[in-house]
Amino acid sequence: MAPPDTRTRIVLAAMDLFFLKGFGSTSVADILSRSQVNSGSLYHFFPGKQDVLLAVLEFYRDGIREMLLDPAWQGVDDPIERIFALLGAYRTMLVESDCTYGCPIGSLALELHEPDPAVRALLEANFDAWTGAIEGCLAAGADRLPPDIDRRALAEFALTAMEGGVMQARTARDIARFDRTVDQLRHHFTMLRSGAGAPFTAA
Amino acid sequence: MAPPDTRTRIVLAAMDLFFLKGFGSTSVADILSRSQVNSGSLYHFFPGKQDVLLAVLEFYRDGIREMLLDPAWQGVDDPIERIFALLGAYRTMLVESDCTYGCPIGSLALELHEPDPAVRALLEANFDAWTGAIEGCLAAGADRLPPDIDRRALAEFALTAMEGGVMQARTARDIARFDRTVDQLRHHFTMLRSGAGAPFTAA
DNA sequence: CTCGGTTAGTTGAATGATCAATCAAGGCCG
DNA sequence: CGGCCTTGATTGATCATTCAACTAACCGAG
Numbered sequence: 001m002a003p004p005d006t007r008t009r010i011v012l013a014a015m016d017l018f019f020l021k022g023f024g025s026t027s028v029a030d031i032l033s034r035s036q037v038n039s040g041s042l043y044h045f046f047p048g049k050q051d052v053l054l055a056v057l058e059f060y061r062d063g064i065r066e067m068l069l070d071p072a073w074q075g076v077d078d079p080i081e082r083i084f085a086l087l088g089a090y091r092t093m094l095v096e097s098d099c100t101y102g103c104p105i106g107s108l109a110l111e112l113h114e115p116d117p118a119v120r121a122l123l124e125a126n127f128d129a130w131t132g133a134i135e136g137c138l139a140a141g142a143d144r145l146p147p148d149i150d151r152r153a154l155a156e157f158a159l160t161a162m163e164g165g166v167m168q169a170r171t172a173r174d175i176a177r178f179d180r181t182v183d184q185l186r187h188h189f190t191m192l193r194s195g196a197g198a199p200f201t202a203a
Numbered sequence: 204m205a206p207p208d209t210r211t212r213i214v215l216a217a218m219d220l221f222f223l224k225g226f227g228s229t230s231v232a233d234i235l236s237r238s239q240v241n242s243g244s245l246y247h248f249f250p251g252k253q254d255v256l257l258a259v260l261e262f263y264r265d266g267i268r269e270m271l272l273d274p275a276w277q278g279v280d281d282p283i284e285r286i287f288a289l290l291g292a293y294r295t296m297l298v299e300s301d302c303t304y305g306c307p308i309g310s311l312a313l314e315l316h317e318p319d320p321a322v323r324a325l326l327e328a329n330f331d332a333w334t335g336a337i338e339g340c341l342a343a344g345a346d347r348l349p350p351d352i353d354r355r356a357l358a359e360f361a362l363t364a365m366e367g368g369v370m371q372a373r374t375a376r377d378i379a380r381f382d383r384t385v386d387q388l389r390h391h392f393t394m395l396r397s398g399a400g401a402p403f404t405a406a
Numbered sequence: 407c408t409c410g411g412t413t414a415g416t417t418g419a420a421t422g423a424t425c426a427a428t429c430a431a432g433g434c435c436g
Numbered sequence: 437c438g439g440c441c442t443t444g445a446t447t448g449a450t451c452a453t454t455c456a457a458c459t460a461a462c463c464g465a466g
C-alpha cells in the first residue's frame with residue numbers, strides 16, 4: 001500500500017477536522033500540522049481553505065458506501081432493517097463520543113449560513129446520496145409497504161429523524177433523545193405497514 | 204416608551220446577528236456597530252463575547268411565548284392544529300428568507316461543537332421550552348389521541364421533524380423539503396389517532 | 407444650596423493573538 | 437534544463453479584549 005500522496009493527506013486530515021470541529025473552528029494551521037504538510041504545498045493544490053472543504057465534501061459523497069453504508073449494513077440483509085441499522089451507526093458514533101459527534105454533514109449544513117453555491121450544492125449532494133440509499137432500501141422492501149407510498153418523502157423523513165435526533169441528543173448530552181426519535185420513526189413504519197389512515201398524498 | 208438601555212440594545216443586536224450569521228461569524232465589532240455601543244460599554248456589562256451569547260439565549264428562552272408562540276397561534280385554538288401552526292411559522296421564516304433562515308437555536312446547537320456547559324444548558328433549555336409548549340398542546344388535545352401515548356416523546360418528535368425539515372430545506376434551498384417533512388408528521392398524527400399498530404412503548 | 411467624593415457608565419485608541427494567504431528560494435526527477 | 441512540488445518565514449487583515457481618561461448622576465455633610 002503506497003503512502004497517500006500530499007493532496008490526499010490534506011483531504012483526509014481536513015475531513016477529520018472539519019467533521020470534528022467544524023469549518024470555521026478549523027484553522028489552516030490545524031490542517032497543516034495534522035497532515036504534516038507545509039502551507040505552500042496546501043496552496044499549491046488548493047486555491048484556498050474553502051476549496052479544501054469542497055474536496056472533503058466530494059470525497060465523502062463519493063465514499064459514502066465504503067465509509068458509512070457498508071460498515072453499517074454488515075450482516076444486515078433485510079432492507080427495512082438496514083434503515084435502522086444505519087441509524088444505529090449514528091447512535092454508535094454518538095455514544096462513543098459522549099453525544100458530541102453526530103452527523104458531520106448536518107453540522108456543516110447548519111454552520112455555514114451563507115455557503116458558497118458550490119459548497120451548498122455538495123452538502124445537498126451528500127444528503128441526496130444518503131436519502132438515495134434509503135430510498136433504495138424502501139424499494140427493495142416495497143413488498144412489505146403499502147404500494148402507494150411516497151418513497152422519496154419517506155426517505156427524507158428518515159433523514160429528518162436522524163438529524164433531528166442527533167441534534168437533540170447532542171444538545172442534551174443524552175442518547176435517550178436519539179433513541180426516542182428512532183422509536184417514533186419505527187412506530188411510523190409500523191403504522192404505515194398496517195395501512196392505517198388515508199393513503200398519504202402530498203399537500 | 205423609554206428607549207432601551209445599553210445592555211438591552213446589546214442583547215437585541217447580538218440576538219439578530221447570532222441568529223442570522225451564527226456565533227462564530229459575528230464579530231464583537233458587528234455587535235458594537237449594530238447596537239451603537241462602544242467596546243468599553245459592552246465589556247462593562249459582559250465579561251466577554253460568550254456571555255453576550257448567554258444573555259441572548261436567556262432572553263430568547265424567557266420570551267418564547269411573546270416572540271414565537273403568541274404570533275404563531277393567533278386565531279388558532281385547536282391544540283393539535285397549534286402544533287402545525289407553529290411549524291407554519293417556521294415555514295414562513297424559511298420562505299421569507301429564501302430558505303436561508305431556519306431555527307436559530309438549532310443552528311447554534313450544531314455550530315458550537317464543544318460548547319461551554321452554560322451555553323449547552325441554555326440551548327437545551329430553549330429546546331425544552333419548545334417541546335414543553337408542544338407537550339401542552341398534546342395534553343390539551345388528549346381527547347383526540349390514544350390515551351397511552353407518550354406525550355414527551357411525541358413532542359420531541361415534532362421538534363425533530365421541524366429541525367430536520369428546516370435543515371433540509373435550507374440545504375436544498377427548497378421549501379418542498381420542509382413541506383414533505385410536515386406532511387409526514389401530519390400523517391404520523393393521523394395514524395396515531397386511528398390507533399394503528401401496537402401501542403407505542405419505549406425500547 | 408453647595409461642595410467633594412463616590413459610583414456607574416462611556417469613550418475609542420491600543421494591544422497582542424490568530425488567521426488565511428503569499429512568495430521567493432530551492433529540491434527532485436524526467 | 438524544466439516542470440512539478442516543497443519549504444517556511446512573512447504579510448496584512450481581523451479578531452476579542454484592555455485600559456486609562458472622561459462624563460454624568462447621585463448623595464451626604466457643612
